[in-house]
Amino acid sequence: MKLYYAPLACSLADHIALLEAGVSFESERVDLKTKRTASGGDLHDVTPKGYVPVLVLDDSEILTENIAILDWLASQHPQLGGNGPLGRTRVLEALAFISTELHRSFKPMWHASSDADRAKATRIIGDHFDFLxxxxxxxxxxxxxxxxxxFYLFVMLLWAEKFAIPVPPQMVGLRARMKARPAVRRAMEREGLI
Ligand SMILES: N[C@@H](CCC(=O)N[C@@H](CS)C(=O)NCC(=O)O)C(=O)O
Incomplete structure (x- = not known):
């Protein structure tokens, strides 16, 4: 298995999941601006989508889209999924909220945008963390x-920290607990974040 990732991108969630699962995998860093991979390849040759995360399975199947990759990893390693009859559905519900509401709301923080757009994004992001x-x-x-x-929520909490967006105490606690996990530290070290 091979994960294509960029440091501190949403692919960090998959990096953490693979390490938490304890499986052996390769990883390759991608420069998101140039789409060049660390070994000199072009990410477009792996997927025409040109973004991370990408997980190449052992049988060469290529998985993209964070929700799908994380759901697949949880299906292979049930300790990373939900419990009970609605367990998988509740996890998918959370992944969809994080991806389509929270992650998307960070766009003005990462890309050139007006102060007003950033202030609006900060309010919306705060509301989403309050909800969670x-x-x-x-x-x-x-x-x-x-x-x-x-794991995906944790990446959003790191982004909130990076952009000095206040989050509620429950989220501060969750972020701290995640940072203390050995697999999380390892993933952050591998990405050069600590
Ligand atoms: N729809 C994709 C979006 C993933 C995404 O936004 N990836 C970002 C990093 S967090 C990226 O690679 N951006 C570079 C680009 O779009 O050019 C998913 O949910 O996996």
Missing amino acids: SQGLTTDYLFGENPSVAD
């Missing part, structure tokens, strides 16, 4: 162990 905090009484979104949805 409501009723959160366990260490992670679905109990005392993290799921793939927590």
